Amino acid sequence: MPAPSPEARRVSLIVPTVRRPEGLAVAVRSLLGQQGVDPLDLELIVVDNDPAGSAEAHVRGFAAEAPFPVRYVHAPEPGVANARNAAMAAATGELIAFLDDDEEAPPGWLAALLEAQARYGADVVFGPVRGRAPPHVVRHREYLERFFSREGPAESGAIDHYYGCGNSLLRRAALPDPDRPFSAVRNHIGGEDDLLFGQMKAAGARFAWAAEAWVWEDPVPSRLSLRYTLARAFAYGQGPTAASAAASPPRWLGVAGWMAQGLVQAGLFGALAGVQWLTRSPKFAFTADRAARGLGKTFWFGPFKIEFYGRSSGGVRLP
Template sequence: MSWTEPPAVQTLDVCVCTFRRASVEATLHSIAAQVLPEGFSLRVVVADNDDAPSARARVQAAADALELMVDYVHAPARNISTARNACLDAVTADWFAFIDDDETAAPDWIAKLWAAREGVDIVFGVAQALYAIDAPGWMVRGDYHTNTLARERTVISGYTSNVLVRTAIVGSLRFDPALGLVGGEDTLFFHALMRGGATFAFAPDALVFEPVSPARASLGWILKRKYRAGQTHAHLIRTSQPGQIGKVAVLAAAKSGYSLLGAVACAPMPTRAIQNLTRAVFHAGVVAYSLGGRFYAEYAKPAASG
């Protein structure tokens, strides 16, 4: 009888940041239900961002019931960057993934991300929004809450709601704590990796699902998110191409005005009107930050610009 060396085991760390959400249990269930490629081994890192380790018992109970290897890390600060950095510090595998604590993954999520990794350092999947049955029609049609990348060639940044990353490319880079109460820290993180030479791919069939909470199912929330996204975009320009920020601000002001006129002109067609309005607000955020304004604080008090 000949002896055959067993295949090497590929390990992957799945990172989950949590803050007082019971939904993290469903997230862990969906991770445990992954149909993995042959020779795969999963470990989960859960970073609890609460002041007290409030998620410890819930996470441990789920891990025991699911026979899931979980490393619970207490990362107190109520700052999402602190939690994400705690995950990065705990990663030991060659690749790691991020998923949010209010998301659940399709059973082939990891397999689809993994299949798209050849020749690249980072793979983004789709974080598909799930709208309530009574959500406004214009919101569902516009699908403002889904995180996706429309065309791979346009990728210059990304998000942590559904992503696979080769650990070696991260090095000492970390998420900016100054933006942990504001938002956009993941955009800047992936933009920095891109500027450092990291390569990206998009796996549109690698799906996770996120119910849209009542607090986010409003035009006001969408516009505030778009405004902050505009500020983040201006911050990227200021840090990477400081000589262009004035030109960008002027162009953004023109685009904001044009889009606002479009919103008024399309008033009888709510979906198109709101699309134009969100563009106007995005560009207004670019202008505001370019002129020295403060970041809109999406999660807490604002942080200083610059």
């Protein structure tokens, strides 16, 4: 689909996608139905990270019914950072709002993000995510919905920490690179957003939380299992240790501290999880999650890295 000539907009909505037509349709239609925002201020960019460009026809259909410009961007080289950067390079907005292709935004979502950004003078605004499992998922349902949720303060306000890129609003002028802010080093393991926001925090960026700017998250069926979530928890645990090692200069004392903490965490919660598994405790999944994060803090290097993104199958590469 030929791209329309770009016209500067105040807000660029970005949805990265990889072969999820059903989820993409839900996400995009929720954005087309946003209220309390002038459509003349908006544009939507769908960035397709499928080498085959499978989303193009779907995006053409969305564009025909949209109250603001909808643009298709093809980023054929697999990788989550590649996709985000391709969309950023095409976006014209001074503000960038990210929604994932497994998320659905209520009608007042964007207005709530914009209100928080203006009120707190924030460089990045984050909102809650509410995990939503389909009715047939019964086993570990509470844990799975919690795992795919993002919880935060009960009220909106300035915060001193950051969350992930899905359901966020970024001020372009505050980015270290306005067109390619996400590191390609994290293409296949994720955490490109953590790396960016950590860099911004070190530079003095201001973060805010918009309690009313919540979205639903509908995980793909293949992710609704302990095999996936515990592997992901392990990868999350690797984050702080890997970040200490990647600092310039490396913070080796921090690496040692995180690894030691991880050993204790894995030992304590691993033992408790074993008891809970034997007794069929409903808390088993929660405890196993904490043990997996502890293991990740300790085994964060080389062969223990798990690749979640950029595979031709669209799935998770587990060891």
